Amino acid sequence: MKRYLLTIALIAVTAFGAFTSRADDTNxxxxxxxxxxxxxxxxxxxxxxxxxSVEQRLESLEAYISNGDPTAPLKDTNGNIAVTSxxxxxxxxxxxxxxxxxxxxxxxxxxxSTALVLFMTLPGLALFxxxxxxxxxxxxxxxxxxxxxGLVTILYVICxxxxxxxxxxxAAAMKLDWIYGIVGDPHVCWMFKNVTSxxxxxxxxxxxxxxxxxxxxxxxxxxxxxxxGSIAERMKFxxxxxxxxxxxxxxxxxxxHMVWGVNGLMNGCWNGDAKIHxxxxxxxxxxxxxxxxxxxxxCLILGKRLGFPKANFTPHSIVLTYIGTGMLWVxxxxxxSGSAVAADIVAANAFTTTTIATAVGSFVWPMWDWxxxxxxTVLGFxxxxxxxxxxxxxACGYVLPSGAIWIGIAAGTIPWFFCYKVKAxxxxxDALDTFGVHGIGGLCGAIMTGMLARNAANPNLATFLxxxxxxxxxxxxxxxxxxxxxxxxxxxxxxxxxxxxxxxCAYITKVLVGLRPTExxxxxxxDINEHGEEGYHD
Numbered sequence: 001m002k003r004y005l006l007t008i009a010l011i012a013v014t015a016f017g018a019f020t021s022r023a024d025d026t027n028x029x030x031x032x033x034x035x036x037x038x039x040x041x042x043x044x045x046x047x048x049x050x051x052x053s054v055e056q057r058l059e060s061l062e063a064y065i066s067n068g069d070p071t072a073p074l075k076d077t078n079g080n081i082a083v084t085s086x087x088x089x090x091x092x093x094x095x096x097x098x099x100x101x102x103x104x105x106x107x108x109x110x111x112x113s114t115a116l117v118l119f120m121t122l123p124g125l126a127l128f129x130x131x132x133x134x135x136x137x138x139x140x141x142x143x144x145x146x147x148x149x150g151l152v153t154i155l156y157v158i159c160x161x162x163x164x165x166x167x168x169x170x171a172a173a174m175k176l177d178w179i180y181g182i183v184g185d186p187h188v189c190w191m192f193k194n195v196t197s198x199x200x201x202x203x204x205x206x207x208x209x210x211x212x213x214x215x216x217x218x219x220x221x222x223x224x225x226x227x228x229g230s231i232a233e234r235m236k237f238x239x240x241x242x243x244x245x246x247x248x249x250x251x252x253x254x255x256x257h258m259v260w261g262v263n264g265l266m267n268g269c270w271n272g273d274a275k276i277h278x279x280x281x282x283x284x285x286x287x288x289x290x291x292x293x294x295x296x297x298x299c300l301i302l303g304k305r306l307g308f309p310k311a312n313f314t315p316h317s318i319v320l321t322y323i324g325t326g327m328l329w330v331x332x333x334x335x336x337s338g339s340a341v342a343a344d345i346v347a348a349n350a351f352t353t354t355t356i357a358t359a360v361g362s363f364v365w366p367m368w369d370w371x372x373x374x375x376x377t378v379l380g381f382x383x384x385x386x387x388x389x390x391x392x393x394x395a396c397g398y399v400l401p402s403g404a405i406w407i408g409i410a411a412g413t414i415p416w417f418f419c420y421k422v423k424a425x426x427x428x429x430d431a432l433d434t435f436g437v438h439g440i441g442g443l444c445g446a447i448m449t450g451m452l453a454r455n456a457a458n459p460n461l462a463t464f465l466x467x468x469x470x471x472x473x474x475x476x477x478x479x480x481x482x483x484x485x486x487x488x489x490x491x492x493x494x495x496x497x498x499x500x501x502x503x504x505c506a507y508i509t510k511v512l513v514g515l516r517p518t519e520x521x522x523x524x525x526x527d528i529n530e531h532g533e534e535g536y537h538d
Contacts, residue, residue: 052085060087060100067344069205070100091198093209094166094189099198103206106342110207110215113338117218120331121145121225128324128382129229132432135316136525137233138535144240148225151241155248156217162189163249164256165203165216167263177257181265181275184257202262204341215338216260223252223287229434230295234305234522237530239515243298246505251290251498258493259286266490268474268483272464277474278490279453279465279483281350282339284394284445285494292439293495296430297502302515304429306522313431318378325382329358332389336396349457350396353404354389357396360405361388364412372420383419383437387411390441395449398461403452410448415441443491450487451479 052060052074059073076082089101126145130138152160166188167176176185189195197208204212224244258265259280268277280286305313315321336354340347365384366376391411392404399407419436430436453475455466465483466475474483509515516522521529528534 049083052083056083057085057087060085064103064206067106067206067342069201089198091196092194093196093198093200094194095200095202096194099201100205102197102199102208102211106204106206106344107208107211109343109347110211110338110341113334114211114215114218116331116334117215117222117338120328120335121218121222122149124324124327124331125222125225126324127320128328128386129232129432131317131320131322131324132229132315133232134313134525135536136527138316138527139531139533140237140526141228141232143237143531144228145225147237147241148244149221151244152221152224152248153217155245156220157192159186159190160220160248160253161192161195161213161216162186163253164261165189165213167261177263181261181263182258183254184261207341212341219283219287219335220248220252220256223283223291224248226287226291226434226438227295227298229432230299230430231302232431233526234302234431234516236514236517237526238513239509242513243505243509246508247294247501250505251294251501252286254501255286255290255494255497259490266493268465268486269460269463274464276489276493277465277483277486279398279449279487280394280446280490281397281449282336282393284390284442284449285490288390288393288438288442289446289491289494290498292435292437292442293498294502295434296428296439297499298506299430299435300428301503301506305431306519308429315379321382322378325385329385329389332358336393340397346397346458346460349400352401353396353399354392356401356404357392357408357411358385358388360408361385361391361411364409365416368413368416368420383433384412384416387415387437387441390415390438391445391448394442394445395452398449398453398458400452400454400457403454406452407445407448410444411441414444446487446491447484450481450484453481453483
């Protein structure tokens with residue numbers, strides 16, 4: 001059976017490579033095709049456009065400081081660039097149009113943020129989870145994190161980026177999406193076609209599109225890696241391989257497009273035609289709700305670990321978990337502050353609110369441990385910090401420091417209650433509390449974003465959510481503002497997609513390769529049986 005699977009995998013990879021050349025020629029974005037057609041048109045005798053004036057060039061430079069549109073001063077009343085300027089590059093982006101050179105400072109920050117987010121998975125999450133399992137399963141967690149890193153990178157480069165972020169928005173995107181605003185077209189940006197160092201103004205005026213694509217790829221990597229926490233110690237390696245492959249297409253790429261795509265159904269901040277005006281700055285629904293609720297559904301389908309809850313499932317190394325927590329906290333600055341896609345005032349606010357909420361959460365959780373259990377635990381400090389990071393994720397770029405304090409208090413209280421009480425009451429085996437921290441935390445963070453979003457925190461809210469000229473104002477700077485209803489709608493759609501998608505992917509995987517190892521393998525440990533190695537030698 002293994003030989004058959006390997007043979008099929010090799011054939012599939014070869015087929016992808018052969019198909020890529022055809023896809024590059026026949027499935028490029030419509031805008032790119034139009035650009036080629038324009039280039040092939042016969043030349044006219046029209047005089048070349050005049051050079052930009054000093055005033056226009058200065059205004060473009062000022063736009064760099066404010067993270068604004070550098071082409072705005074160069075356009076005529078019809079919105080066309082009417083002058084030549086040194087700021088314009090010869091590179092074309094995935095829309096098939098040339099654009100300005102990227103801004104060095106903004107690009108540098110996102111390059112740094114990209115590395116920080118990868119650092120969250122390797123080695124941050126791997127060590128955090130690795131310390132929480134029994135020592136006979138520590139290598140299985142590390143292997144699963146590495147598997148997901150490579151697998152998701154391949155899927156994302158082939159078609160995932162285009163399915164989430166491809167297209168220009170508006171009528172052009174309507175022609176490209178498979179389901180408008182919900183499911184993007186995998187042919188767009190196929191194999192990163194035309195994803196160059198030129199910015200894509202749909203997502204950033206000053207950051208290279210290939211850098212932005214790499215930044216978002218790190219989110220795509222860590223999201224399925226989080227699921228491992230719920231099903232740790234009892235899911236076959238090849239089952240994880242198959243399930244994650246299916247899940248990325250059914251759940252992650254779809255949710256990402258709806259929330260972050262320029263024409264996304266729930267992209268309330270940037271899509272004026274959004275049906276649901278949701279806010280998710282850095283992944284409360286896209287990352288944490290999808291992974292956490294998937295973890296719950298998957299652990300229920302898998303069943304409990306052998307011996308749970310009577311056997312000893314004490315973490316084998318809180319030290320590793322502590323180190324992993326520190327790495328996650330540091331990396332999360334790239335996760336949250338980097339989601340401003342610029343080194344600007346929004347990034348500064350996100351950095352501040354992330355710090356405050358995380359610190360408060362890391363304080364409140366062990367205080368509840370101290371009150372209820374009699375001792376403040378190191379695991380409580382670690383769990384509280386991660387919960388604080390999770391809850392502030394969707395809100396960090398939209399709330400003020402005062403709002404971050406409330407979010408931190410909620411982070412140290414609500415997930416703690418689910419991990420300590422609700423889990424015991426209902427009896428589900430969420431092995432490393434992925435559902436309690438990420439599923440519940442992401443849900444709470446998304447809802448609190450609707451309560452605490454403030455115009456003073458992010459001037460971009462005025463575009464489609466708080467402008468008095470709009471037919472409806474959503475962010476009114478009050479606790480029970482209309483934005484809260486939009487967040488509840490976003491949460492509802494997310495839950496439906498995740499629950500249904502996870503069930504479908506899990507049962508397809510079960511039919512294809514099975515889900516659980518044998519009882520003998522599970523009892524002996526996944527490290528030696530599935531990887532032929534041991535993490536420790538006594």
